[in-house]
Every structure is written in structure tokens, then in C-alpha cells.
Amino acid sequence: MANAVSANQKWWSGGRSPFNVEYGKLMMWYFLMSDAFTFGAFLISYGSIRFATNAWPDPNHVFSSFPFMGHTHLPLVFVSLMTFILIMSSVTMVLAVGAGHMKDRKGVIKWMLWTILGGIAFLSCQAWEWTHLYHQGAWWGSNPFLNYDNTQSTTNFTNFFFTITGFHGFHVFSGVVINIIMLIMAINGTFDRRGHYLMIEKAGLYWHFVDLVWVFVFTCFYLF
Amino acid sequence: MENSHGHVSHGQTADSHDSGHGFDTKAIWRTFWILLVITCIELIVGMFIAPRFPHTTKVWFNILYIIFTGAKAFYIIAEFMHLRHEIKNMIMTIAIPALLFIWFIGAFLWDGDSFKNLRNTLDPHHKEATQKPVAPAPAHGTEEHLK
Known part of the structure; x- marks a missing residue:
């Protein structure tokens, strides 16, 4: 019982993982660190440009539509629904990880299916939002909105919006693809043969990271 | 030290990981409710409260949003990504x-x-050009053009 956990554990004396984490999971954490700095660079350049500009469009005016509601003024409601969908799919992802801990294959399959569904729902919402803005004349290089004080706005606003939400949407898309691969592997019994479901945890870390980035995108574009 | 050498295996890491920290479904749902409530407060503040104040006070609302965002980020990282339950050395390689x-x-x-x-x-010239309102504002029902 050399590996029994005690208060004076010598983590670095060899014979065990000093971080008590499997290698792949640790590397997923470090990949997510680098990805966080990529997103950070995007969002901070947006902030830098915004601080360098005299006025900016009012998000309550720009993002005020909801599907099938015509021209009603419902600022933030649709994007809050998107936030809710993503948080919900994060919860189902944790439940899939939990089922994996108990080597419960059926549970993993069920919760992975819900997570994939949540990801697809989020992407559909984003597709609707982009289409709606495109029909209003907003796209890379084209900004139909005025600033909050009715002065002329620049295309920086739309360029940053579509680039950053697009980069995030691409992450969600890759997350859905990864989750589908995990689902197929779980159905095929790959993890049962391996004896552990650690791959679900690694995919889960990526999926939560996508949710985490959305929290910041939500604040930076829709609230500020 | 030498007797632990022979025990290193992939399976053992996974096993010790399983028993190291149990899975707490209750904590997950508590985190979910916290995130949901914070998002709802942000929605209410952004939709109903902030528009009633002049634009010069926006910075105070932004500080409020930053606090909420930080809280949400903390709960996602600590509970959903489980970082709070890892070993301190490992947390520090992420946090620092x-x-x-x-x-x-x-x-x-x-x-x-x-x-x-x-x-x-x-x-x-730049200052004047960027601070000159563009002709009549399009009707989108905000207070300024009703005056």
C-alpha cells in the first residue's frame, strides 16, 4: 500500500503521477490554457479598439430580436436563451462524466446524446442570429447600426462580432464532433474494454471550456 | 520509494483517480442553479434597469457585469471542470x-x-467627425428621439 494517500504525501518522489491526474487530461488542461490565451487575445483586441473609439453601438438596440416574434423589442432574451442552452448542455456533460466514473455505459450514452443535442441547439440559435443580422445588412465590412449617440459607427463593431462569435461557434462545432466521436466509442464499448471512461472527461473539459468562453463573449458583446 | 516503482500502470492512475474524489451530483445541480440565477440577474439588469440610467453611468453596470462574469467563470472552472478538487500544485500550474x-x-x-x-x-477633425450625429435617427423606440 505504498500509494495510500496520507497528509505528508511525497508527490514528487516517484512512482505516481505528481498531479494525480492522467497524462492526457493534464495535457487537455494545458491545451485549454493556450486556447484561453487565443480567445483572450481576440477579446482584448476588441476591448482595446473599443476603448480607442469615441462611441459604440448599443447592444440593447442591435441584439433585440427573437425568432417568430416579428419586430418586438426583446433585448438580450434570445442570447440569454442561448446561454441557458449551453449551461444546460454543460450539466448533461458533467452527468455523462459522472456516469463514466461508475462505468455505466447506458448512462454515458444517454447524457452524451443530450449534450450533443444541446450543442446542436446552440449552433442553430447562432445560425438564426447570424442570418437575422445579415438580413439587416450586418456582415464583415458592413455595419448598418449607429452608435448609441446616433453618430456614425465603424465596421469594427461587426468585424469583431462576427469574427469572435464565429471563432466560438467553430469551437462549439468541433466540440459537437468530438462528443459524437465519444458517443460512438461508448456505443462500441471501447471504454469498457479499456476499463475506464477518461476520454469522456477530456472531452468534457473541452466542452466546459466552450461554455466558459461563451460566458465572456456574452458579457463583452451583449452586456457591455 | 523503491517498492512503489513496480506499481506504476495506467489502470492504477485511473483507479486512484476514481477513489480520490467521489462524484457529487448534488454539487452539479447547485452549480447549475447558481449559474442560472446569475444569468437571470444579468438579463434583468441589462434589459430593465440599465436602460433607465444615462449612458454616463454605464461603467458602473459594466463593473457589476464583470463581477457576475467572474463568479460564473469561477463556478464553471471549479465545479464543472472539477479543478477545485485537483491537487494544489496542479491548480497552480493553471492559475499562475x-x-x-x-x-x-x-x-x-x-x-x-x-x-x-x-x-x-x-x-x-476626427473628434468633430465622430461626434456629429448622423441625420434623423431611425425610429427604434429609445427615449432620446421621443424628446
């Missing part, structure tokens, strides 16, 4: 590099603000 963001955000926003002020001082 993340401190770079403090410099990163501060330096670049400061730089942007400085650029704006210098340009407004040195280029009066």
Missing part, C-alpha cells in the same frame, strides 16, 4: 499563468484609451 490576463487586459485597455485621448487632442 492565468494571472498574465491581469496585465494583458489592463495594458491593452489603457493603451486603447490613451490612443483615443491623444487622437481627440491632436486631430480635432
